[in-house]
Amino acid sequence: MPLYSQFVIGPPGSGKSTYCAAVRDLMIQNCRPVTLANFDPAAEFLPYSPDIDIRELVNFAQLCSSGPSGPNGGLLQCFRVLEDNFSWLTERLPKTSNLYLIIDFPGQIELYLSCESILTLIRRLQETFDLRAVVLNLVDCNRCLESASFLSSCLTSLSLLVNLSLPFLNVLTKIDIYRDSQDCEIDFEEISKCENLSTHMTGLIGTSKFAALHDAICSLLEDFNLVQFEMLSVKDPQLLVQVVREADHACGYMLR
Ligand SMILES: Nc1nc2c(ncn2[C@@H]2O[C@H](COP(=O)(O)OP(=O)(O)OP(=O)(O)O)[C@@H](O)[C@H]2O)c(=O)[nH]1
């Protein structure tokens, strides 16, 4: 039985939980079956009520205080607990066909780049179900305001893509904050395609002592077209629908 899934990742504050809440509402409005899981054990506030909640399995504060780890180590430990209790997750998944699971992950990048448990979790979901997942990597569009932060976000995206080895979609979030602003000269639509990057970044590149490096990274991104972004504002239903459409396409839900 296929298990369609969106794994929603991205830096802290990039808009993951807000997106998850909005996309679940959209799916419910469209009578689509959807299960929303919170996988952030340290979440204090969520803008939705999760169907599955890792906080029921692990007590993050207790786990951090009982061992030698700080918060980041504690988070990795939480995913080890989840790995050891895989049936806790599978028992909570509805037994319906065309299951669509959205997972709201924590923002700490080390989870996706240096934590074996996440890869094990993906592999076990693949073994247990016919998993058809897409990773949504949410990036706050304020990362486009400087060339160094934008290029670094693009390289991070590549790194995540390589390590997670799943269909992958990058999303520039909170586009409403700048899109209609008179003061902002950045053409987010152009930047999101990652074409002609050198032209968009010229002003900033020219002033940096890393100009040649930035130029080379721009060429790499343009030549291989490996990173592109969808644009999102949860306040713009059209953009939200477009992101969901791309995600459905990437995970194969469109072709079911
Ligand atoms: N203007 C605007 N604000 C947004 C949008 N999406 C999210 N936000 C705001 O951005 C802030 C962070 O959003 P969250 O959804 O909590 O981000 P997160 O990635 O889940 O954060 P962590 O769980 O801490 O990693 C909140 O204040 C949201 O209201 C958007 O599309 N437009």
Ligand SMILES: [Mg+2]
């Ligand atoms: Mg969140």
